[in-house]
Amino acid sequence: MPFALHGIANPGRVGKADTPGVTIAERANLGLATLAARKGQDKALTAAVREAYGVDLPAKSVTARGKSVNFIGYGPGQWLVVSETLAHEALAEDLATRLKGLASVSDQSGGRAVLRVSGPRARDVLAKGLAVDLDPRAFPAGGAVTSTISHMGVQLWQEGEADSYDIAIFRSVSASFWRWLTASAAEYGYEVVTTS
CATH class of the missing domain: 3.30.1360.120 (Probable tRNA modification gtpase trme; domain 1)
Structure with a gap:
């Protein structure tokens, strides 16, 4: 890009x-995506992110560093996700696959x-x-x-x-x-x- x-x-x-x-x-060459928890899936999403990326989702406006991604809290149940290794749309694709049914993912790289x-x-x-x-x-x-x-x-x-x-x-x-x-x-x- x-x-x-x-x-x-x-x-x-x-x-x-x-x-x-x-x-x-x-x-x-960053991957950027927004992540929003789906209704009633907060706990399951937190567990899935911990398992997939090795980090707890931040509950406030701070940065949490995981494996290959950073989660930046910006609102209740919403995060900006940034990755140097999963560039462009690869980040959104990875999130959508690993967190299927638990969160809405939108690619922001472009x-x-x-x-x-x-x-x-x-x-x-x-x-x-x-x-x-x-x-x-x-x-x-x-x-x-x-x-x-x-x-x-x-x-x-x-x-x-x-x-x-x-x-x-x-x-x-x-x-x-x-x-x-x-x-x-x-x-x-x-x-x-x-x-x-």
Whole structure:
């Protein structure tokens, strides 16, 4: 699947000549899917996910890492599922097969883009448009939120180390989001890197 920001997000450094405050990368070749528990199947779904992916489904807005997949809670009985190894529609197919009859699965790989914003000034950049406190005391490692940034719907979660956030956006607004993000990061300097 082509990059959502192909021809827009060109690799290179903008701003400060020394170390940039922010690094931005579009994460390509991910599998993305939404998962919603079917009525009355919550317990059975939890057990099936634990058996298939080795993780308990999060009951709140946090990230739970399983075998080859991450489950990100974003509402009661609803999750965004992300995989680096089950790319594109393979993730939705795997979920649908393993969780048949327990959950509704929708492939989101073609409809969303994921950007990773990291670096010592990442929180400062995101604070310009996100009405959520990303301070580690309020938003600990593994935290997740569904919100808006500059009037665009996003799902954001902290990925691994502090000051590194993945942001899922609809591909249809990816160019607008990119303009907001790079304008917000300009004062700190930013570097755009490519991923495979």
